[in-house]
Amino acid sequence: MLQLDDVLAARDRVDDVARHTPLDYSNTFSAMTGAEVHLKHECFQRTGSFKIRGATNRIRTLTDEEQAAGVVTASAGNHAQGVALAASRSDVDAKVVMPETAPISKRKATQSYGAEVVLRGVDYDEAQEFAHHLEAEEGRTYVHAFDDEYIMAGQGTIGLEITDTLPEVDTVVVPIGGGGLISGIATAVKAHDPDIRVVGVQAEGASSVAGALEKGQPTAVDSVDTIADGIAVRKVGEQTFPVVQERVDEVVTVSDDEIATAVVLLLERGKTLAEGAGAVPLAALLEGKFDYETDEVVAPVLSGGNIDLNLLSTVIMRGLVDQGRYVKVRTVLKDRPGALNHLLDVVAEERANIYAIQHDRTNRDIAMNATEVELDLETHDADHVDRLLERIREEGFEVTVLNGPRQYQ
Template identity: 55%
Template sequence: MIDPTHVFDAEDSIRPTVRETPIVHSRALSASVDAEIHLKLENLQRTGSFKIRGATNYVTTHLETLQETGVITASSGNHAQGVAFAANRYDLEATIVMPESTPRSKVEATESYGASIVLSGDDYGAAKERAYEIRDRDGATYVPTFDDWTVIAGQGTLGLEVLRTRPDCDVLVVPIGGGGLISGISLLVKGLNPSVRIVGVQADGASTIARSLEKGQATTLDSVDTVADGIAINSPGTKPLSVIESHVDEVVTVDDDAIEHALARLLETDKVVVEGAGAAPVAALLSGAIDVEGEVVVPVLSGGNIDLDVVGDIVQAELDRR
């Protein structure tokens, strides 16, 4: 397991590539939940999500090897773009395997960073298997999505930015897919300020971490179903789960209606565009899943990569509910 020193080292490694994203006060959300809400706008990160942090730290840490082997990974979105961007930054050959159902906009965005794209399989699991086959055939190095300490340390740099900007933070609310982001943040934050309460948020239809904690063992879901595709993971990472068990105070779940409402609310009142995963922390606040009355709260808006037609559908559904 890593500690805060690894996150400080990661920040030094990624800073030439990764932006420090702003934290802004939300007057409207603060009034709605009777707390002081400050939004961590990671949707404004390069490539549109936090994933570039872990990918860049992995690349810089293993750069000498990767210059010989190149990199490969499987992803249908944010991790794909993070790896492609980091590889391009350090002149590495990169191959990204994406499911055949991946929206063309995400394929083109990943391709724009110089990666070679292979479309294979109906879902992430099938794409990952194909990536492993190519890795074994060509000798490329596979870049993990979340179950890796180097990646986790890179994601933890987001927590450093929060503590520097809002040292008065009482509660940090973080979306959870495989657990890489919240494990990196919690290792750093709890190591420096144990009094900060860290709450993870999953979608009801992809609650693999929540169920694993309830059962006391890693639990794989037969399927996932949520509008928040960025956290639609069916199995937790072994390393992230071990950190969440020891460092995260609470994990809650929210349904898709709450996520869609939060996404529309952020767009309407704060003029912020996020994807479903990025809206999940705000969904937990607005739905009352977390009690934060009177506290200083930082929800992490983890990404903003969402198709325009999806935004339109969500906004229309929100208008229909009024």
């Protein structure tokens, strides 16, 4: 099983490639939670995520013959970019197989770090199958995204940085996908102090670890569905699982809405862009998914910041809805002069801002002398939404919330 010496050796190998990322105290999130929150900004790492650490350690432990033959991997995200840069910095030829549907921004980023990108297959599984074909045909070494002790050890250097910078840390909160990141970090911090608690966080739509822990062996979920694509893994690794069993104290899950809220708060209050997977530790802390004491020193690991811009716009809107800062409502008005003005006057008096109005007289579910109106509104918070809806109903309008804070979902 992975040991501290493996992580210490990895630190020496990756030190000239991976950045020592900041571990910053957050006044905002400390005030919001009552804990003493220190954010580990791995989203500021080279290539935008922690993956460069494990990839560098794996490539630098190859034999001369293996380095000469090159490496290959399959990925459509952070691992692709990490392997590309790690190989380039070690003068090793790299091929990265990506699905044909991979975003062009990620393809270009991977190429810019020095790898040859091969497009093959409609999804990750087909890309991985072809990568293993290249491994056999060209004699390359396959660099696994997480289920490899050298990968795990490289990721564990984050744990060394946390305990070096913040030796008094009580709890470290880490995302879990395949388990490589949390295995390395848990090994490092538990060696520093066995009483440091390690909490793993999965997305509800990709929560394979809870079932695996219950059954005592890695168990695949039928499918994954989450905005946290960096941890959308169907099955924890065979090598990572025993480390998780032994060294991770608790595993919790968060919903996509909770993840979106954390992403928005990091942007707005922390001035930090985190991808969905990178935000899950903070989401778990904000939502009280695990118990902690007042003033407990907590270090959430923001594992990456590579989020697709189209997805980011959706995540921001979902986060605003969840906080009660954006709401969509529907009502039916008598189709007569002044009816709409009356409704809009109520909205204005309650200090809600109108983004959009949709007006429909053709709906067969309403009377011929009525019109259906949908309003997209900017509001302050969930309490403001409650007050606004109460006032609208007091004025005689029947109103339905189409999209709003959690209590209306």
